Amino acid sequence: xxxxxxxxxxxxxxxxxxxxxxxxxxxxxxxxxxxxxxxxxxxxxxxxxxxxxxxxxxxxxxxxxxxxxxxxxxxxxxxxxxxxxxxxxxxxxxxxxxxxxxxxxxxxxxxxxxxxxxxxxxxxxxxxxxxxxxxxxxxxxxxxxxxxxxxxxxxxxxxxxxxxxxxxxxxxxxxxxxxxxxxxxxxxxxxxxxxxxxxxxxxxxxxxxxxxxxxxxxxxxxxxxxxxxxxxxxxxxxxxxxxxxxxxxxxxxxxxxxxxxxxxxxxxxxxxxxxxxxxxxxxxxxxxxxxxxxxxxxxxxxxxxxxxxxxxxxxxxxxxxxxxxxxxxxxxxxxxxxxxxxxxxxxxxxxxxxxxxxxxxxxxxxxxxxxxxxxxxxxxxxxxxxxxxxxxxxxxxxxxxxxxxxxxxxxxxxxxxxxxxxxxx
Amino acid sequence: xxxxxxxxxxxxxxxxxxxxxxxxxxxxxxxxxxxxxxxxxxxxxxxxxxxxxxxxxxxxxxxxxxxxxxxxxxxxxxxxxxxxxxxxxxxxxxxxxxxxxxxxxxxxxxxxxxxxxxxxxxxxxxxxxxxxxxxxxxxxxxxxxxxxxxxxxxxxxxxxxxxxxxxxxxxxxxxxxxxxxxxxxxxxxxxxxxxxxxxxxxxxxxxxxxxxxxxxxxxxxxxxxxxxxxxxxxxxxxxxxxxxxxxxxxxxxxxxxxxxxxxxxxxxxxxxxxxxxxxxxxxxxxxxxxxxxxxxxxxxxxxxxxxxxxxxxxxxxxxxxxxxxxxxxxxxxxxxxxxxxxxxxxxxxxxxxxxxxxxxxxxxxxxxxxxxxxxxxxxxxxxxxxxxxxxxxxxxxxxxxxxxxxxxxxxxxxxxxxxxxxxxxxxxxxxxx
Numbered sequence: 005x006x007x008x009x010x011x012x013x014x015x016x017x018x019x020x021x022x023x024x025x026x027x028x029x030x031x032x033x034x035x036x037x038x039x040x041x042x043x044x045x046x047x048x049x050x051x052x053x054x055x056x057x058x059x060x061x062x063x064x065x066x067x068x069x070x071x072x073x074x075x076x077x078x079x080x081x082x083x084x085x086x087x088x089x090x091x092x093x094x095x096x097x098x099x100x101x102x103x104x105x106x107x108x109x110x111x112x113x114x115x116x117x118x119x120x121x122x123x124x125x126x127x128x129x130x131x132x133x134x135x136x137x138x139x140x141x142x143x144x145x146x147x148x149x150x151x152x153x154x155x156x157x158x159x160x161x162x163x164x165x166x167x168x169x170x171x172x173x174x175x176x177x178x179x180x181x182x183x184x185x186x187x188x189x190x191x192x193x194x195x196x197x198x199x200x201x202x203x204x205x206x207x208x209x210x211x212x213x214x215x216x217x218x219x220x221x222x223x224x225x226x227x228x229x230x231x232x233x234x235x236x237x238x239x240x241x242x243x244x245x246x247x248x249x250x251x252x253x254x255x256x257x258x259x260x261x262x263x264x265x266x267x268x269x270x271x272x273x274x275x276x277x278x279x280x281x282x283x284x285x286x287x288x289x290x291x292x293x294x295x296x297x298x299x300x301x302x303x304x305x306x307x308x309x310x311x312x313x314x315x316x317x318x319x320x321x322x323x324x325x326x327x328x329x330x331x332x333x334x335x336x337x338x339x340x341x342x343x344x345x346x347x348x349x350x351x352x353x354x355x356x357x358x359x360x361x362x363x364x365x366x367x368x369x370x371x372x373x374x375x376x377x378x379x380x381x382x383x384x385x386x387x388x389x390x391x392x393x394x395x396x397x398x399x400x401x402x403x404x405x406x407x408x409x410x411x412x413x414x415x416x417x418x419x420x421x422x423x424x425x426x427x428x429x
Numbered sequence: 430x431x432x433x434x435x436x437x438x439x440x441x442x443x444x445x446x447x448x449x450x451x452x453x454x455x456x457x458x459x460x461x462x463x464x465x466x467x468x469x470x471x472x473x474x475x476x477x478x479x480x481x482x483x484x485x486x487x488x489x490x491x492x493x494x495x496x497x498x499x500x501x502x503x504x505x506x507x508x509x510x511x512x513x514x515x516x517x518x519x520x521x522x523x524x525x526x527x528x529x530x531x532x533x534x535x536x537x538x539x540x541x542x543x544x545x546x547x548x549x550x551x552x553x554x555x556x557x558x559x560x561x562x563x564x565x566x567x568x569x570x571x572x573x574x575x576x577x578x579x580x581x582x583x584x585x586x587x588x589x590x591x592x593x594x595x596x597x598x599x600x601x602x603x604x605x606x607x608x609x610x611x612x613x614x615x616x617x618x619x620x621x622x623x624x625x626x627x628x629x630x631x632x633x634x635x636x637x638x639x640x641x642x643x644x645x646x647x648x649x650x651x652x653x654x655x656x657x658x659x660x661x662x663x664x665x666x667x668x669x670x671x672x673x674x675x676x677x678x679x680x681x682x683x684x685x686x687x688x689x690x691x692x693x694x695x696x697x698x699x700x701x702x703x704x705x706x707x708x709x710x711x712x713x714x715x716x717x718x719x720x721x722x723x724x725x726x727x728x729x730x731x732x733x734x735x736x737x738x739x740x741x742x743x744x745x746x747x748x749x750x751x752x753x754x755x756x757x758x759x760x761x762x763x764x765x766x767x768x769x770x771x772x773x774x775x776x777x778x779x780x781x782x783x784x785x786x787x788x789x790x791x792x793x794x795x796x797x798x799x800x801x802x803x804x805x806x807x808x809x810x811x812x813x814x815x816x817x818x819x820x821x822x823x824x825x826x827x828x829x830x831x832x833x834x835x836x837x838x839x840x841x842x843x844x845x846x847x848x849x850x851x852x853x854x855x856x857x858x859x860x861x862x
Contacts, residue, residue, distance in 0.1 A: 014453070014529065035451060038795040081728065087719030088780060090787025094718070109794040110787075138731035145686035146734055146752045149581045252683040254575035291494025299490060300561075305569050306478075326576060355498035362501025362525040366454040369800055424683065 005030075005211055012392040013365060018211035025199030025226045028218055029378050030211035033371075039112045039207025041214075042105035042375035043123050046202075046383040047195035049173030050099045050315065056194040056230035063182050065175015068097040069140060070191055074104065074123055076132050082122040091115045099169050100315045101380060105372065112209055113217055120203075120221040126192040128185035141177045151251050151421045158247040159259045159322065162417035165243035166235050169318040194230035198222055202382045204375040234317050240265065242417040250424040257421040259324035260334050264312075264410045267319045270385040275394045276319070278360070280312030280410075283403045284321050286348060286356050287340055287411070294340045303333050316384075321410055330420050341411030345404050353400040361395045432818070433807060434641050438633070438649055441661030445807045446644055447636040454526055455537060455637025456800045458508075458808070459544055460519040461629040464664035465511060465598045471605025472621045473518045475563075475570045475613055477507030481520070482562040483552035484543070496543065500536050501525040505543065511603040512812055513666030513743030517632070518625075520544055523800070526638050537639045538647050545651025549626070557619045567613040574607050578682070582752065585688035585849045589748060590741075592678045593692040593845040597667060599744050627656040630663055632811050636803055663812060668698050668745035672844040679848045687758045688849040691749040691765065693841045699742050700813040703840070705789075705825040706833035710841075711740050712792075713785035713834060714772050715749055720785070721768040721777070726751065732761045742809060747841060755851050762846065772838040775831060782831055789826045793819055 005020040005028075018030040033039075052062045074095070075082040086093040091108035093115075104123050108115045147153040157172055164170040174180075205214050242263050267276040288294045288310050298304045308325035327333050367373050381388040433447045463473060487493040497503045503524040510517040524540045552559055578584045587602065594600040604610070635644045672694065697707045715722035715738030726736040736751040753761040771777065796802030797819055810816040 012529075033451075036798050038791075038798040081719075084719040084724065084784075087717050087788055088784045090784065090791040092718055092788070092791070107791075107795060109791045135728075135731045139727060139734050142686060142732075142752055142754065143734035145754070146582070148685040149688075149752075151579050253579045255572055257579070291491065291498050293491050296489060296491040296494070300565065302565055302568055305572060326572065352495075355495060358531075359498035359502030361531075362503070365529055366502075366523060366525055369452050369454060 005215065010389045010392060013368065013389060015368065015389060017389060020215055022198065022215070022219060023226070024222060024224055025197070026218060026222060027202050027382055028215050029202065029204040030209065030214050031206040031374055032209065032211065033207050036208050037109045038107055038371070039205065039209055040105065040107045040371035040375060041116050041119055041203070041205045042103050042372070042379065043119055044101055044103040044202045044204070044376070044379035045195055046100070046200045047102050047191075048098050048100040049171055050168035050234070051195070051232050052168060052171065053233040053235065054194055054230040055233060056190070059233070060190065060194075062187055062191060063175060063179040064171045065140070065173070065180045066183060066187065066191055067102055068174050069136065069180055069183050070188055071095050071097045071102045071104075072136050072140060073128055073132065073188055074126070076127050077122055077125060078127050082118065085118055086115065089115065093119070097173055099173060101383070103376060103379065105375060107371070112207065113213060116205070116214065116217050117221055120218060124196065124222055126189055128188045130185060133183060133185055133188070137180055137183070140174065140180055144174050144177055147174060151253050151257050154249055154251065155257050155259050155324070155419050155421050158249055159261045159417060159419035162244040162247040162419055163242045163261050163263050163320055164238060164318060167238045167318045168235060169315050197227035197229050199226055200229050202379040204378050206371040206374050238317065241414045244417055245413070247417060247419040249421055251421050253421055253423050255326050255328060255423065256330055257324070257326050258330035258333070259322055259419045260330070260337060261417050261419070262321045262410045262412070263415040264319040264321060264406070266317045267314050271390055271394070273314065273384050274381055274386050274388065274391060275397070277312060277314045278391060278394060279398055279402055279406055280314070280319065280321060282356055282360050282398060283406045283410075284310040284312050284323065285360060286352065286403060287344060287407060288323055288337055289356075291359070294336060298333060298336060303327055303329060303336070330418055334416070334418050338411060338413070341407050345408040348400040348404055350400060353403070357395055357398060364391055436645060438645070438652065439655065440657045440659055441629070442631040442633065442652070442655070442657070443811065444633040444635065444645060444648055445811060446634075446641045447803060447807070448638070448641050449636065450638045451798070452526065452637065452800050453529060454523050454800065455540070455635065455639070456804055457522040457524070457540060457544060458520060458632075458634040458804065459548055460510075460517040460632045461625050462515050462517050462632060462663060463625060463629050465514045465516040465601050467601045467606060467609065469621060470516055470601045470603070471570065471609035472613060472618050473516050473625065474509040474604045475566050475610070476618065476622055476625065477509065477518055477520055478566040478569065479558055479562050479618070480547050480551045481505065481507040482559070482566070484546040485550045485552060486546060488552035500534065500539055501530060503536070503540060505547065509603050512809065513741070514598040515664050515666065515743070515812065516603065520547060528638060537637065537644065541644070541647035541651045545648070549652065549654060558615060558622060560615045563613065563615045563618055567610060570604060570610045570613070571607065574604050574610055581682065581684050581688055581849060582750070585690045585847060586748065586750065588678070588680065588849070589690040589692050589845060589847040590746070592676060592847055593746070597670070599666075623656075627658055630661045632808070634804060634807060636800060666743055669696050670694050670844075672842055675843050676845040678845065679850065681850055681852055684849060684851045686752045687755050687851070689751045689753055689758050689761055690847040691762070691843065692845045692847070693747040693749075693843050695740065695745045695747050696840045696842070697745050697837070699809060700815060700817070703837055704742075705822065706829045706837040707740065708789045708826055709782070709785050709829040710772065710834045710837040711738055711747060712788045713777060713781055714738055714769065714838070716740075717785055717788040721771065721781070722749070722765060725768055726761060726764050730764055732757055732764065736761070736765065743812065758848055758850060766843070769838070769841070773835065773841075775835045777831070779831070782834065786827065786829055790823055793823050793826065
């Protein structure tokens with residue numbers, strides 16, 4: 005296995021790509037009792053269209069449905085098998101990734117075998133698909149009742165005209181009702197092959213044993229996979245400048261998004277994502293003058309946050325929270341963006357880099373986060389831990405240029421949830 | 430695991446300090462502990478937010494923000510918690526570990542000083558808390574209290590605890606009531622602040638790589654001038670409550686899915702010898718991923734996506750939450766109660782018991798590997814008398830028997846069933862699922 009040291013971070017990383025194409029990362033954590041393993045698949049809510057020899061068009065929510073169904077095994081439910089041994093297993097699906105993970109404090113290799121086995125064993129029947137439709141329908145209804153969910157979904161639809169990131173990851177009660185065992189088998193074959201996955205382990209474990217377990221359980225041969233189809237080219241402008249929905253909330257809730265030019269793959273893409281996040285912080289993050297002003301004026305509250313999100317073919321800056329007047333906040337942010345285009349104070353810039361760096365290093369406390377980031381950036385073609393050496397290379401003029409290109413009327417969308425009727429409180 | 434050091438720094442001021450090199454960061458907290466009361470809850474809740482606006486040295490958010498950025502993006506958040514019938518109000522903070530700084534910045538020492546300044550040396554005008562900060566944080570608190578109903582799932586949890594604990598101190602929310610928030614004024618808050626500093630027990634916490642002595646010294650220096658009196662006692666929480674009959678509460682709001690919440694009394698304190706059995710019982714019934722509720726209410730009956738139980742270990746409550754189709758709430762409730770009866774009558778396999786025990790042990794053990802997990806553990810143990818080490822608790826949980834679980838389950842008394850549902854017209858529109 006290849007061993008890399010990251011002295012700035014105090015981290016060591018073992019890596020090997022198996023003959024079947026599976027990349028394996030192991031981050032040793034001596035002194036820890038818990039161990040965490042994550043098997044990620046480069047397949048998410050935005051991959052409904054693909055070509056596996058024939059062009060396929062699957063329904064919204066299929067990747068997430070498949071994630072639920074993977075836990076079903078011919079010999080019972082994997083969740084119950086894990087919990088019988090005291091481990092917690094779970095999974096999530098987002099726009100471009102599905103990840104299965106467990107944490108345990110005992111019998112790590114046994115659990116690792118189980119994880120690899122259930123993710124590589126499709127078992128779908130008309131009965132178990134029907135049962136899942138009931139469960140996921142309730143999951144969808146649960147999100148239906150969450151204003152946060154609506155404001156984000158509406159933002160994506162407002163920003164993107166064609167790009168499939170605009171589709172809801174869970175789909176709708178109607179779309180998932182069309183799912184059959186056959187479609188699930190097709191999708192599993194198309195995406196769940198070792199070359200399209202990453203195994204990542206964090207804990208006090210022997211890296212070589214991890215690799216040998218993976219070799220034992222997964223198929224030895226590489227498999228051909230599907231071509232992802234992201235559809236027609238997405239224009240630079242947002243699809244809608246405003247998206248408004250009414251719900252039973254006490255005050256308006258909003259997200260303001262700005263569509264950026266899609267980021268590169270590889271290390272450059274990681275650097276751009278860092279730059280985007282830094283630009284967001286300088287624009288309206290917790291220690292920015294604009295944040296202080298908006299907060300003092302009562303236009304934003306402590307739930308206000310800003311971040312930069314990047315998926316293949318889709319990157320955007322997003323800020324929001326609760327506000328009595330989201331449009332005013334938009335105006336102020338646009339004005340601040342214009343100001344920062346003219347230049348950024350060097351002292352402020354240096355402090356912001358230090359702050360972002362510190363926060364990113366702190367986030368490595370979370371085993372879960374380490375796995376997700378290493379996998380995500382592997383799919384994008386780079387090593388996540390390289391962020392440590394990239395931070396000092398970011399410059400204030402690049403941030404100005406990024407804000408100039410991104411924070412514009414024509415790339416923006418304000419998504420709002422407005423209170424319905426008169427609050428009874 | 431390194432054992433924590435617990436030191437009294439001043440009358441009523443305790444520091445729990447854990448030295449470990451496991452993490453990239455240090456974790457800090459300073460909490461003032463007072464009895465939860467409807468009179469003062471909103472003031473106590475707003476206080477750390479007002480203080481967080483600025484210190485005498487960094488009088489506004491921008492300057493305070495710059496100081497935190499200089500410390501590699503340190504985070505200090507105002508927090509207010511309800512720990513049983515104690516309201517805990519103050520700050521939680523996290524900073525990059527000193528050894529990971531590029532430029533030798535003394536992070537920890539500055540962090541302790543900042544926390545002390547926030548608590549004792551706020552930005553003031555004419556010797557009082559600043560009226561503009563008080564006014565704006567009062568408005569923010571009001572907005573936050575009003576927004577509690579926005580997320581219907583957490584709103585159901587809030588309403589359940591209010592309904593169930595009517596007449597007990599616990600019915601007061603951690604943020605206080607809307608009316609009392611609206612009554613916040615500078616002069617009264619300033620008096621309350623000064624009284625709190627003098628009268629409350631204070632719990633300090635540190636977890637990180639620095640030597641304990643150094644941290645103790647840093648805290649002592651940063652809290653110089655803290656007014657103290659003699660004789661401090663922690664407020665007590667009423668745990669033993671026997672409901673005479675089950676209360677059923679139903680509310681209608683604009684929801685597409687019903688939120689069902691059941692509240693039970695566990696009659697068990699954190700320091701009770703029965704507490705380990707309660708942890709296992711909760712895991713077996715609805716707390717663990719493969720619990721009875723998961724297996725039956727979700728997987729067998731396909732009634733919901735989530736059906737879980739959780740404990741308020743300080744107040745002695747078990748709360749069960751489920752999101753179900755509007756027309757399936759009754760069915761879900763009966764199934765949940767049937768599963769509870771099954772646990773009570775010992776109708777569970779040894780495999781289920783093993784899994785629950787393993788889960789409870791593993792959860793405690795993994796908590797020791799996490800900054801937040803450690804913090805939460807020691808924060809609640811600071812209120813227990815006698816306090817228990819995680820190792821002792823883990824050992825006790827590992828020995829819980831089927832009889833213990835049955836006993837713990839039979840102590841559970843159903844108190845209140847709360848249902849948040851939509852109106853019937855909505856149901857037809859969405860159709861049954």
